[in-house]
Amino acid sequence: MLSRTFNQIAQSPWAKLIWAGIALLALIQVVAFYRLCISQVERAQARETVAVDQRNALNDCLDFQRKSTISSCNRRATAQTVSDTNSLSARDMPRTRSSNQTVFSGAVPVGYVFH
Numbered sequence: 644m645l646s647r648t649f650n651q652i653a654q655s656p657w658a659k660l661i662w663a664g665i666a667l668l669a670l671i672q673v674v675a676f677y678r679l680c681i682s683q684v685e686r687a688q689a690r691e692t693v694a695v696d697q698r699n700a701l702n703d704c705l706d707f708q709r710k711s712t713i714s715s716c717n718r719r720a721t722a723q724t725v726s727d728t729n730s731l732s733a734r735d736m737p738r739t740r741s742s743n744q745t746v747f748s749g750a751v752p753v754g755y756v757f758h
Contacts, residue, residue: 652661704716
């Protein structure tokens with residue numbers, strides 16, 4: 644059945660135009676897939692950069708602030724980034740747990756947020 648369709652297309656005066664259209668459609672799909680993959684890699688690299696920066700900021704806070712704890716440094720960082728959470732550039736970035744959220748004993752970390 645498919646071979647009949649190919650034979651009909653090959654005998655058509657528009658055969659070259661049809662095959663060119665099919666090739667163009669395939670090329671557009673490959674380019675769109677490539678762009679999707681590139682954007683996903685860029686997002687992952689941005690998330691990794693932010694995670695490294697957050698770890699470095701936490702270590703700096705613990706090293707240079709007197710009587711600081713992990714919790715106090717996280718609260719300070721969370722309070723500082725509350726205004727940034729609504730921006731479009733921060734929507735894919737890792738989030739820290741706010742101080743009013745409770746962590747259940749059976750919670751499993753998923754990414755950077757406890758669900």
